[in-house]
Amino acid sequence: MDMISALASMRALIDFTKVAVAARDDHQIAQVEQRLTRVLLDVTSAGLELQQKVQAGIDTERALKDRVRELEEQVADLVKRAAERERYKLAPLSEDVFALALKEECAGTDPHHHLCQPCMDNRGKKATLQRKTKGFMIYLTCPECSYDYPTGKGVSTQRQPLNYPSMGRF
Ligand SMILES: [Zn+2]
Numbered sequence: 001m002d003m004i005s006a007l008a009s010m011r012a013l014i015d016f017t018k019v020a021v022a023a024r025d026d027h028q029i030a031q032v033e034q035r036l037t038r039v040l041l042d043v044t045s046a047g048l049e050l051q052q053k054v055q056a057g058i059d060t061e062r063a064l065k066d067r068v069r070e071l072e073e074q075v076a077d078l079v080k081r082a083a084e085r086e087r088y089k090l091a092p093l094s095e096d097v098f099a100l101a102l103k104e105e106c107a108g109t110d111p112h113h114h115l116c117q118p119c120m121d122n123r124g125k126k127a128t129l130q131r132k133t134k135g136f137m138i139y140l141t142c143p144e145c146s147y148d149y150p151t152g153k154g155v156s157t158q159r160q161p162l163n164y165p166s167m168g169r170f
Pocket of ligand 1: 116117118119142144145146147
């Protein structure tokens with residue numbers, strides 16, 4: 001029984017009680033006692049049910065607020081990552097080998113460098129490529145995924161001219 005029905009029963013019982021008392025009828029007064037006990041149980045039950053619904057509403061609201069906070073944090077993180085990603089452009093390191101190069105106009109005080117594109121775009125990791133030599137060849141290696149990007153340059157004393165303007169210096 002919900003609270004409204006319980007209160008309606010209570011009102012009907014009050015009317016019945018008035019009649020019973022006015023008539024001074026012991027049998028009706030005994031009925032009033034029984035009905036009063038039932039109505040009190042109904043009111044108590046309806047009160048508990050209402051309390052549970054209110055608590056469920058509070059729990060739902062709290063869960064929704066937590067979810068909204070999580071989503072706001074995720075959006076802020078995505079906006080920050082998108083802004084950081086905008087600072088870089090895909091650029092060739094050697095023939096058909098590409099990495100993310102810092103745009104000159106976005107460099108600020110950062111030195112020219114390259115990032116691993118799969119780590120940045122697929123895993124959200126900003127991994128600055130580091131120079132590495134294998135044999136006589138120079139590579140740029142990713143500290144996150146350990147991929148070695150061939151630069152097409154050797155470690156000979158004679159430097160090759162840069163064919164790719166965005167390559168910068170290794
Ligand atoms: Zn990587």
